[in-house]
Amino acid sequence: MILALETEGLSVGHGASPVLSGVSLRVAPGELWAVLGPNGSGKSTLLRTVLGLLPPLAGTVSLLGTELDGWRRPTLARRVAWVPQTFDADGGFTGLELVLMGRTPHQGGWGLPGPRDLAVARSALAELGIAHLAARVVSRLSGGERRLLLVARALAQEPELLLLDEPTAFLDLQHQAAVLERMRARSRDGLACIAVLHDPNLAAAFADQVLLLRDGRVLGQGPSSELLDADRLGRLYGVGLAEARTEDGHRLFAPRSAR
Amino acid sequence: MTAVAVHEASAGARAVRFTPGRAAAILGGLGALTAGALAASVLVGEFPLQLSRALGEPGSADARVLLGLRIPRAVLGALVGAALAASGSALQALLRNPLADPYVLGVSGGAALGATLALALGLQVLAGPSLFAFLGALAAMALVLAAGRSRSSPHAALLTGVVFNAFAAAVITCVKTLLTPDRLGEVLYWLAGSVGYEQPRTLLLGGGLQLVALGVLWLESARLNLLSLGDEEAASLGVPVRRTRAVVLVAASLSVAGAVALAGLVGFVGLIVPHLLRLWLGPDQRLLLPASALGGAAFLVLADATTRLLFPAFHAEPPVGVVTAVLGGPLFVWLLNRREQLA
Numbered sequence: 001m002i003l004a005l006e007t008e009g010l011s012v013g014h015g016a017s018p019v020l021s022g023v024s025l026r027v028a029p030g031e032l033w034a035v036l037g038p039n040g041s042g043k044s045t046l047l048r049t050v051l052g053l054l055p056p057l058a059g060t061v062s063l064l065g066t067e068l069d070g071w072r073r074p075t076l077a078r079r080v081a082w083v084p085q086t087f088d089a090d091g092g093f094t095g096l097e098l099v100l101m102g103r104t105p106h107q108g109g110w111g112l113p114g115p116r117d118l119a120v121a122r123s124a125l126a127e128l129g130i131a132h133l134a135a136r137v138v139s140r141l142s143g144g145e146r147r148l149l150l151v152a153r154a155l156a157q158e159p160e161l162l163l164l165d166e167p168t169a170f171l172d173l174q175h176q177a178a179v180l181e182r183m184r185a186r187s188r189d190g191l192a193c194i195a196v197l198h199d200p201n202l203a204a205a206f207a208d209q210v211l212l213l214r215d216g217r218v219l220g221q222g223p224s225s226e227l228l229d230a231d232r233l234g235r236l237y238g239v240g241l242a243e244a245r246t247e248d249g250h251r252l253f254a255p256r257s258a259r
Numbered sequence: 260m261t262a263v264a265v266h267e268a269s270a271g272a273r274a275v276r277f278t279p280g281r282a283a284a285i286l287g288g289l290g291a292l293t294a295g296a297l298a299a300s301v302l303v304g305e306f307p308l309q310l311s312r313a314l315g316e317p318g319s320a321d322a323r324v325l326l327g328l329r330i331p332r333a334v335l336g337a338l339v340g341a342a343l344a345a346s347g348s349a350l351q352a353l354l355r356n357p358l359a360d361p362y363v364l365g366v367s368g369g370a371a372l373g374a375t376l377a378l379a380l381g382l383q384v385l386a387g388p389s390l391f392a393f394l395g396a397l398a399a400m401a402l403v404l405a406a407g408r409s410r411s412s413p414h415a416a417l418l419t420g421v422v423f424n425a426f427a428a429a430v431i432t433c434v435k436t437l438l439t440p441d442r443l444g445e446v447l448y449w450l451a452g453s454v455g456y457e458q459p460r461t462l463l464l465g466g467g468l469q470l471v472a473l474g475v476l477w478l479e480s481a482r483l484n485l486l487s488l489g490d491e492e493a494a495s496l497g498v499p500v501r502r503t504r505a506v507v508l509v510a511a512s513l514s515v516a517g518a519v520a521l522a523g524l525v526g527f528v529g530l531i532v533p534h535l536l537r538l539w540l541g542p543d544q545r546l547l548l549p550a551s552a553l554g555g556a557a558f559l560v561l562a563d564a565t566t567r568l569l570f571p572a573f574h575a576e577p578p579v580g581v582v583t584a585v586l587g588g589p590l591f592v593w594l595l596n597r598r599e600q601l602a
Contacts, residue, residue, distance in 0.1 A: 048491065050270070050496075051495060052494075053494055055494070071495050072499075073494055073498065073499050073500075074497040076497070076498040076500070077495060077496050077499075078497070079495030080495075081495070082492075084489075084495070086489075086492065088489070092541055092542035093484075093535065093541065093542060093543070094273070094274050094275070094276070094541075096275055097274070097275060097276070097277075097541075098273035099497055100275065101484070101485060101488075103495065104481065104496055104497060104498075105496060105497035106487065110478075110481045110545065111481035111484070111545070112279065113275065118275075131515075134274040135273045135274035157496075163488055187581065229316045
């Protein structure tokens with residue numbers, strides 16, 4: 001089986017000194033990974049390096065069986081998609097126009113959408129429950145609605161590997177669950193998915209595998225059912241955590257009150 | 260059809276604003292507007308032109324004024340207006356700065372410096388200040404792009420351009436103090452931007468340059484849309500960022516340098532026309548860029564006709580740059596206010 005992503009001894013960072021090193025990761029098709037760690041632990045930098053937006057400082061990255069250097073941008077964009085952490089563009093485009101941009105790698109140079117492009121874009125909107133945003137101008141939407149549009153755009157790219165940088169930021173509880181539910185369903189169909197998350201409860205509920213980052217190195221990686229416990233998460237975030245279980249066996253984590 | 264269905268159908272129609280049919284209709288309309296502006300402007304001027312005589316009697320004064328002066332001047336205005344507005348639109352998207360005008364990359368400073376030196380030193384051989392303005396613009400552009408390239412920030416080129424323009428302004432002021440009043444007048448008039456007489460050969464050359472430069476920008480317009488979201492997002496969507504950025508910068512700079520060489524520094528066209536059209540058409544460069552070219556052509560041709568209408572009042576033609584600034588300044592402030600109210 002060809003791995004969606006394989007890194008070996010990867011070091012990432014801006015400039016000369018790495019913010020994170022020694023990442024050796026094997027992500028198979030159909031797996032949903034959550035990347036957890038405190039602010040500044042290199043989660044976003046890792047995703048951007050994997051996508052080739054930043055040069056690796058050491059080690060290797062291979063996407064879908066081909067080394068990063070061997071990819072051309074247009075070809076890579078047909079198979080790997082990215083949901084960036086921020087959206088700070090002028091935003092005069094409509095929701096559907098923004099989502100259709102996810103189709104450009106599959107189109108000719110001028111990006112005229114065909115019937116299939118329109119159908120894929122509209123179904124991505126519908127899948128996330130935001131079909132009503134199609135004709136709305138992005139600059140007048142809330143942060144959460146923009147987030148959902150970026151996820152829809154990534155889905156419209158029809159990728160085999162999807163990198164999500166805090167896809168649940170700015171989202172209400174219902175949409176946080178809905179987005180991750182969709183990611184899990186997509187991963188059951190073979191999509192490899194790596195999501196940076198800030199909520200260990202969401203990771204415990206949805207992710208198959210977790211990658212825990214702290215102090216510039218990997219604190220642990222493996223099945224979320226084995227790795228996520230109050231003790232390890234407490235060490236990850238440097239805060240005392242309490243753990244509970246729901247009636248149907250889901251784990252819940254909350255900071256211990258200092259009172 | 261129920262009310263809801265009608266509402267959704269109309270919403271669906273607006274969700275994607277760039278379709279070949281709609282683009283053709285809008286560009287056709289703007290093309291007709293430009294043609295109308297050209298036709299109106301050749302009839303306006305100090306000499307009372309009779310169209311029937313101009314077309315009927317080839318040797319008449321009317322015919323000589325129409326073919327030898329009015330039409331070349333209108334074509335020149337259209338070329339310059341199209342170049343400034345279309346490159347303004349492209350640069351605003353590329354630099355992700357709504358206030359970027361076509362002169363941000365140091366082109367204006369370089370051109371002004373070249374022309375000022377040519378006028379000051381009396382280098383009237385060849386094409387007079389035009390050639391030196393073009394060379395100055397190209398040199399400035401090369402300098403700014405080279406300086407901006409060493410940094411990864413998209414704003415590096417913009418900042419370098421602004422600094423270079425300020426530097427050039429200082430040198431020009433220094434040169435001006437050394438000039439005789441005659442020469443100073445020439446320099447000031449040139450710097451204000453004016454559409455005058457150019458030989459057909461020069462127009463042809465300028466037209467060819469604009470056709471290529473604006474054609475390249477239009478070809479890149481879909482990638483330009485993605486670049487307006489940011490370099491990294493564009494890259495993740497398959498845009499070869501460095502190549503596209505370089506192609507757009509060079510094409511826009513060539514276009515602006517060509518315009519500056521023909522007409523001096525005509526302000527505001529590259530800022531107002533794309534902004535006005537963006538309010539109507541949205542930010543999609545595939546439509547906005549050619550629409551700006553046509554709108555800019557119409558705007559500058561009409562502004563130039565206005566300078567000729569003002570002749571009786573001033574006993575001279577004010578430079579067209581003055582008219583675009585006087586019209587453009589208030590219009591721009593009004594636009595900005597409107598935008599804030601909408602947002």
